[in-house]
Amino acid sequence: AKVIDPGASIVLTKLTEAGYEAYLVGGCVRDAVLGRPIKDIDIATSALPEQVMSCFPRTAPTGLQHGTVTVILSQGTYEVTTFRKETEYEGFRRPTSVEYISDLTEDLKRRDFTMNAMAMDAAGVVLDPFAGQQDLGLGVLRCVGAAEERFGEDALRMLRCVRFASTYGLEVEASTWQALLAQAPLLRHIAMERVRSELQRMIEGPAPARAVRLLLASRLTAHLKKQLPLPFEQWLAWDDALDAVSALEGQHDRWAMLLMLLEMPADTVRTALQELTFSRADCQAVVAVLALCEAVAAQLMSGGASQDAAFVQDPAPLERVWKLGAVRSGEAAARALLRLLRVLPQCTEQRGELARFLQTAAPVLLRRGEAWLKEVPCFSLKELAISGTDLAVELGRQPGPWMGMLLQQLLERTALGEIANERESLLLAARAAK
Ligand code: ATP
Ligand code: MG
Numbered sequence: 001a002k003v004i005d006p007g008a009s010i011v012l013t014k015l016t017e018a019g020y021e022a023y024l025v026g027g028c029v030r031d032a033v034l035g036r037p038i039k040d041i042d043i044a045t046s047a048l049p050e051q052v053m054s055c056f057p058r059t060a061p062t063g064l065q066h067g068t069v070t071v072i073l074s075q076g077t078y079e080v081t082t083f084r085k086e087t088e089y090e091g092f093r094r095p096t097s098v099e100y101i102s103d104l105t106e107d108l109k110r111r112d113f114t115m116n117a118m119a120m121d122a123a124g125v126v127l128d129p130f131a132g133q134q135d136l137g138l139g140v141l142r143c144v145g146a147a148e149e150r151f152g153e154d155a156l157r158m159l160r161c162v163r164f165a166s167t168y169g170l171e172v173e174a175s176t177w178q179a180l181l182a183q184a185p186l187l188r189h190i191a192m193e194r195v196r197s198e199l200q201r202m203i204e205g206p207a208p209a210r211a212v213r214l215l216l217a218s219r220l221t222a223h224l225k226k227q228l229p230l231p232f233e234q235w236l237a238w239d240d241a242l243d244a245v246s247a248l249e250g251q252h253d254r255w256a257m258l259l260m261l262l263e264m265p266a267d268t269v270r271t272a273l274q275e276l277t278f279s280r281a282d283c284q285a286v287v288a289v290l291a292l293c294e295a296v297a298a299q300l301m302s303g304g305a306s307q308d309a310a311f312v313q314d315p316a317p318l319e320r321v322w323k324l325g326a327v328r329s330g331e332a333a334a335r336a337l338l339r340l341l342r343v344l345p346q347c348t349e350q351r352g353e354l355a356r357f358l359q360t361a362a363p364v365l366l367r368r369g370e371a372w373l374k375e376v377p378c379f380s381l382k383e384l385a386i387s388g389t390d391l392a393v394e395l396g397r398q399p400g401p402w403m404g405m406l407l408q409q410l411l412e413r414t415a416l417g418e419i420a421n422e423r424e425s426l427l428l429a430a431r432a433a434k
Helices: 006-017 027-034 049-055 104-109 132-138 147-153 156-167 174-189 192-204 208-218 232-245 251-260 266-275 280-301 316-329 331-343 352-375 388-395 401-415 423-433
Strands: 022-025 042-045 059-063 068-073 076-082
Touching: 006 022, 006 042, 006 049, 006 068, 006 076, 022 027, 022 104, 027 132, 049 059, 049 068, 049 076, 059 076, 147 156, 147 174, 156 174, 156 192, 156 208, 174 208, 192 208, 192 251, 208 232, 208 251, 232 251, 251 280, 251 331, 266 280, 280 316, 280 331, 280 352, 316 331, 316 352, 316 401, 331 352, 388 401, 388 423, 401 423
Parallel strands: 042 076
Antiparallel strands: 022 042, 059 068, 068 076
16 A cells, blocks of 8 residues: 555555554545555545544544544545445435444445545455456456445446446446446436436546447436436547547537537527536536537538639638637637647548538638638737726717627727727727618
């Protein structure tokens, strides 16, 4: 344990000296065995919560109902949980009440996968009753015990299975996968928040395409608590685009690209992300990119500019839509869309409206989009050289909703280069507008 973390080794030693058993358990042991960076450290002990609290001067009762006490040391904080058994699972979720036990192996047995069911003692010796190390050596993700039962006890484990298989590059062992296919419908018992958190971690991880393929193969997305209005099967038709997703950094770009491939209206995607309990900021960042793409594509379809070469011969209409789109959806969305376009055109399989957009507008945007953004003097009302109050005073009008509308109009005209972003020019234009 010393090699993993000096604080953890203090906790283990203290508990052992007091006559209890204590081990590192779960993810930190797995990552230590794999030589990967360790995130949170979990400790399991035979000591009861009160006994843990009496061993250390500073503790916090962070999860007493699960038998968890957080030990606070100058080296860090450590979650210490009494060995326990989860006897009754209710409603296909993990129980809230637990039974304390004295045996480490029993505690490891309730864990989801063999690689997550290993322990390490204070001397750094790995205890591995379910052969997690062997499975890791084989590159296999396997449930502890009877997989169908384990997924039946807690349906979230199926999503964890997909997440671990994709992020750790493991094959799901055959009987574990069969069980997952059989139990997939139970996912509907799991809260959307927990589903979202797993999905986000898969997409942020090193192998988002693999995660998407496993999700589709498992049909887990067909069994969410709330049905999402998104045609996930469409991802199958974008095989090489899926692989391109990992070339994007950060979850916002990745989600935007994945969702773009589904070719649904931005508003529908917004609703789906809200159902998935995406945070407001995450949802906004992703949807803004889709809305911008939609606005540009809509322009492409209308106005007779649908000849493939139209934007090459006369890029002015596209420039206009792009600049307007960038002030409406925001500069961040515009830059994100360019990043997406950089990886998308390399994809060979192209279909439908999105394909048309990619073939016609994308090459021009990739060449000129960045430069066009540089010409935009300001992207938001905050940066505009005039405020709503200025307008009310100068025009001698009562403040009201008209101010926001007029400001937006002025912002868009500065973006198009029709007005300079200077107080006098803006006032002149405002007077002319009213
Ligand atoms: P990461 O922190 O990277 O998600 P982890 O394995 O540490 O991986 P945690 O959710 O932090 O995952 O859980 C810690 C440990 O608790 C796991 O390693 C596993 O042993 C056990 N565990 C967590 N969730 C479940 C579950 N749904 N069913 C059974 N055991 C679980
Ligand atoms: Mg963890």
